[in-house]
Amino acid sequence: MADEPLVLGIETSCDETGVGLVRGTTLLADVIASSVDEHARYGGVVPEIASRAHLEAMVPTIERALADAKVAAADLDAVAVTAGPGLAGALLVGVSAAKAYAYALGKPLYGVNHLASHICVDQLEHGPLPQPTMALLVSGGHSSLLLAPDITRDVRPLGATIDDAAGEAFDKVARVLGLGFPGGPAIDRLAREGDPAAVRFPRGLTGPRDAPFDFSFSGLKTAVARWVETRRAAGETVPVADVAASFQEAVTDVLTRKAIKACKAEGVDHLMIGGGVAANSRLRAMAEERCADAGIVLRVPRPGLCTDNGAMVAALGAEMVARGRTPSALALPADSSLPVTEPHIPGEDHHHTHHHAGHHH
Amino acid sequence: MLLLALDTATPAVTAALHDGHGVLALAEETDARRHGELLMPAVDRALGEAGRGIGEVTAVVVGTGPGPYTGLRVGLATAAALGAALGVPVHGLGTLDAIAYATGLTEPFTVATDARRKEVYWARYADARTRLDGPGVAKAADLPPDVLALPAAGAGALLYRDAFRAVREDLPAHASAAALAALAAERLAAGLPLDAPHPQYLRRPDAKVPAGYKAVTRA
Ligand SMILES: [Zn+2]
Numbered sequence: 001m002a003d004e005p006l007v008l009g010i011e012t013s014c015d016e017t018g019v020g021l022v023r024g025t026t027l028l029a030d031v032i033a034s035s036v037d038e039h040a041r042y043g044g045v046v047p048e049i050a051s052r053a054h055l056e057a058m059v060p061t062i063e064r065a066l067a068d069a070k071v072a073a074a075d076l077d078a079v080a081v082t083a084g085p086g087l088a089g090a091l092l093v094g095v096s097a098a099k100a101y102a103y104a105l106g107k108p109l110y111g112v113n114h115l116a117s118h119i120c121v122d123q124l125e126h127g128p129l130p131q132p133t134m135a136l137l138v139s140g141g142h143s144s145l146l147l148a149p150d151i152t153r154d155v156r157p158l159g160a161t162i163d164d165a166a167g168e169a170f171d172k173v174a175r176v177l178g179l180g181f182p183g184g185p186a187i188d189r190l191a192r193e194g195d196p197a198a199v200r201f202p203r204g205l206t207g208p209r210d211a212p213f214d215f216s217f218s219g220l221k222t223a224v225a226r227w228v229e230t231r232r233a234a235g236e237t238v239p240v241a242d243v244a245a246s247f248q249e250a251v252t253d254v255l256t257r258k259a260i261k262a263c264k265a266e267g268v269d270h271l272m273i274g275g276g277v278a279a280n281s282r283l284r285a286m287a288e289e290r291c292a293d294a295g296i297v298l299r300v301p302r303p304g305l306c307t308d309n310g311a312m313v314a315a316l317g318a319e320m321v322a323r324g325r326t327p328s329a330l331a332l333p334a335d336s337s338l339p340v341t342e343p344h345i346p347g348e349d350h351h352h353t354h355h356h357a358g359h360h361h
Numbered sequence: 362m363l364l365l366a367l368d369t370a371t372p373a374v375t376a377a378l379h380d381g382h383g384v385l386a387l388a389e390e391t392d393a394r395r396h397g398e399l400l401m402p403a404v405d406r407a408l409g410e411a412g413r414g415i416g417e418v419t420a421v422v423v424g425t426g427p428g429p430y431t432g433l434r435v436g437l438a439t440a441a442a443l444g445a446a447l448g449v450p451v452h453g454l455g456t457l458d459a460i461a462y463a464t465g466l467t468e469p470f471t472v473a474t475d476a477r478r479k480e481v482y483w484a485r486y487a488d489a490r491t492r493l494d495g496p497g498v499a500k501a502a503d504l505p506p507d508v509l510a511l512p513a514a515g516a517g518a519l520l521y522r523d524a525f526r527a528v529r530e531d532l533p534a535h536a537s538a539a540a541l542a543a544l545a546a547e548r549l550a551a552g553l554p555l556d557a558p559h560p561q562y563l564r565r566p567d568a569k570v571p572a573g574y575k576a577v578t579r580a
Contacts, residue, residue, distance in 0.1 A: 048430065048566035055434050055560065059441045073446055089431045092397045093438045099401045100442035104415055330401045 005077040005321035008065070008101065009314025010058075012094030013086025013114045014141070015039055015050045017057040019065040020311030022318050025123040029069035030304070030311040033057035036182065043181050044171065047087045054093040062097070065310065076107050078327070080317020083111030083345050084338030085141070091334035099330060108327035110317045113155075114308075115142060116343040118274040120151050120319055121312030125301040134268040136259040138283070139275035139308075140167030140182070143255070145213045145262045146340060151316065152323050157340055158262055159213025162205070166251055166277045169217035173247050176225045177240050187244045188280050194245030196282075199227060201250040206257070213262050220250055252283040256290050263296050270297035279303035320344055364549075365407075365418045365443070366542035367400065369436035370428025370456035371474050371516065374399040376407045377538035378418075379546045386410035387539045396432040400439055407538075420449050422545040424456035424536055426561040427482040427496050428474065437560055444558075452555035454545055456536045457484045457496050457515075463533045463540035464514050465489050471508050473501065473517030473525065474535075481517035482563065483508070490544075498563045501525060 004024025011018035015036050021029040035053035039045045066073055081098030084091055095111065102109035119135045132149040143161040148154065164172070167184055174183025179190065201223050204216035224247050231238050255277075263271050271291055277283060278300055291298040305311060320327075320343075329347030338345070364379040374396050375389035388406035390399050408415060423440035426433045437453075444451035457472045464470065467488050473481040476498050484495030485508050494508070501509070501517065501524035513525040514532035522528050533540075548555055 042568050046566060046568040049568060051430065051434060052560075052562070052566060055438055055441075058438055059445045062442070063445060089434070092431060093434055095397055096400070096435045096438035097442040100439045101446045103401055103405070104443050104446035106415075330405060331398045333395075333398045 005318045006071065006075055007078045007080055007314045007317040007321060008062070008076050009310045009312065009317050010062070010079070010081040010094045010098045011114070011117070011308055011310045011313045012054045012058070012090050013082045013084070014090060014308055015045045015053070016308045017054050017061050018308055018310035018313070019061045020309060020314040021065050021069040021071055022124060022311060022314040024318055024322065025127060025315070027124040027311050028071065029065040030309055031061050031065040031068060032309055033061050040181050043175060047089055050087060051089040051093060054090055058093055058097045062101070073101070073105055076105060078108045078110055078317055078321045079105070080110040080112050080313050080320070082114045082117065082313050083328070083332060084114065084335035086114055086336060088334060088336040091336060095332060095334045099332065103330065108321070109330070109332065110320045111328040111332040111345040112313055112316045112320065113338055113340065113343045115144070115146070115340045116148070116151055116155055117312040117316045119146065119148060119272055120316040121274065121305045122272050122299050122301045123319070124311060124315050125305060126299050129272065130270055132268060133272055134259070134263050134266060134270065135272040135274060136255060137275045138166040138255060138273070138277035140171065141165050142275060143215045143217070144340065145259060147266055147268070152319050152325050152343055155340055155343055159211060159215065159258070161215040161217060163216050163218035164221060166215070166217055166255065169221045169251060170277065172221045173224050176228055177243060184277060184280060187248055188282065190241050191245035191248045191282060194239070194241030194243070196245040196249035198239065198242035199246040201246055203250055203254050206254060212265070213258055215254065215258070217251065220247070248280070248282050252280070252286045255283060256287050259287070260290055260294050260296060264294070269295070270299060272299045274301065274306055276307045278306040316343070362419045363413060363417050364420050364422060364542055364546055365404065366422045366538040366545060367404065367436045367440055368424030368456055368459060368536040368538050368541050369396040369400060370424045370426040370433045371535040373535035373537065374403055375536060375538035376400065376403040377542040378407050378411045378413065379542035381546055381550070384539045384542055385413070387537070389538065391535065393432065396435040400435055416447070418447060418449060420452065422452045422454055422541060422555065423558050424459055424541055425453040425556055425559060426456050427476070427498060427563045428456055429477055430560070430562060433560055437558060440558055451558045452545060453558035454541055454555055455496060455561065457482065458492060459536050459541040459544055460515055460533055461486045461492065462489050462544040463537055466512070468512070470512040470514060471518070471525070473513055473515045475517050475520055481521065483517065485511065496561060496563065
């Protein structure tokens with residue numbers, strides 16, 4: 001619909017410079033410049049390398065997104081940007097560019113939460129999110145179960161990892177197996193040739209007295225390393241594909257089990273899965289199977305929208321505009337530890353509130 | 362013309378407007394940890410003081426450092442985005458050159474800013490407009506004796522008084538966008554080139570290639 005808000009979204013919280021354009025819940029452009037290859041030899045994201053790459057890629061990526069969408073910057077209704085959480089120096093490049101665009105164009109600025117954006121992006125794929133939304137967010141930085149009665153202002157954490165994030169465990173196990181960085185795609189690929197039942201690795205925090213919605217992947221990672229090292233020390237060949245498949249099975253088993261338990265506990269009949277690990281094929285297949293068994297509607301965006309991108313930021317920005325939320329101030333900070341309970345950072349209330357003509361939802 | 366100048370390569374977060382005849386407005390605050398928050402409000406204040414709108418800006422000039430990276434990038438990202446959104450050219454000028462210009466000196470001198478890690482960013486000048494050496498990054502004590510003997514401006518000189526033997530406290534410690542704007546306007550009027558708006562980092566990023574895989578189960 002032409003009267004829905006047209007929003008530019010900028011994402012620079014980690015190693016991807018992402019710029020997206022959406023109109024309401026319609027994706028118009030999604031451009032990503034990644035510095036992942038520059039980090040591979042270090043076995044992880046190097047913040048300074050990421051920040052330098054963001055600065056170089058920022059404006060060209062914005063220009064490409066505008067060109068892809070065939071949209072003039074002057075027609076934007078707002079500019080949205082990831083204000084946190086993420087790498088401080090990396091966030092600051094996107095926030096600085098977003099402020100400059102918004103100010104130069106005379107448009108409202110929305111500093112939004114990266115995690116809420118990972119949830120909101122599904123609107124571009126499957127239409128408006130039900131309220132409340134139950135979301136499982138799994139990435140290299142986070143593993144959380146979130147209940148969002150209103151993605152623009154009410155997001156409640158039900159549980160989160162108490163040690164490593166799921167994606168972090170993938171990276172570490174990939175390193176143990178000598179598969180390189182990033183580990184997620186490598187393990188996913190290799191696991192297809194392996195037996196997921198070959199080794200029964202531990203399922204962290206699944207005991208009757210454990211926190212029902214928290215996660216722990218550190219013990220699993222150590223168990224995999226110990227199993228592999230024991231074989232290596234004995235001079236045996238390590239069945240790498242079997243280990244990858246068995247490890248992946250343990251992670252996805254715990255994630256889906258707890259997510260479905262959360263849906264049942266809260267009486268929510270659908271589940272949204274987002275974040276980089278949601279691109280994992282086994283997680284998607286297992287979630288589909290278990291949700292179908294439990295009568296829960298599963299919503300997972302296509303893999304390209306699960307990993308970090310600018311479209312997700314634009315999607316949440318468009319929702320902020322549509323719901324008349326207060327824009328951010330020109331003094332918007334980048335907050336590397338922005339809590340998930342703050343979907344955006346509003347400015348002072350007396351600040352000019354931008355109401356768009358096309359209210360919906 | 363309406364030239365907007367910004368610099369965030371020193372603890373000063375500074376923005377100024379120049380109309381080709383003189384500086385119309387200067388807005389700045391000094392806080393080495395809040396460049397990102399303070400810069401756009403400073404631009405807004407400078408425009409307000411000059412009674413001009415952002416849409417009237419015809420060119421942007423930004424300090425390219427050297428300076429601590431996170432702050433430096435705020436100015437460069439802001440300048441690049443303003444230029445793209447307004448459809449106006451974006452120029453760069455060395456931050457140490459702007460400090461040198463602000464000294465107004467007609468004799469040889471050194472500019473040194475704080476590069477952290479016990480080092481300074483430095484350059485040597487013949488006069489306020491003429492750079493002879495640098496910019497470089499080094500421990501103050503390791504600079505050539507003749508550089509250390511010159512009158513020295515900048516927070517790096519103030520910080521390492523034991524090395525710089527002729528510190529001039531009366532000269533600017535940080536960059537000012539007013540000087541940056543004036544220097545840029547002067548060069549543009551004279552048909553002299555400005556720099557590309559690219560950061561002068563002078564150091565490689567801190568990143569170590571991890572030493573091979575370490576066993577988890579053994580120490
Ligand atoms: Zn993410």
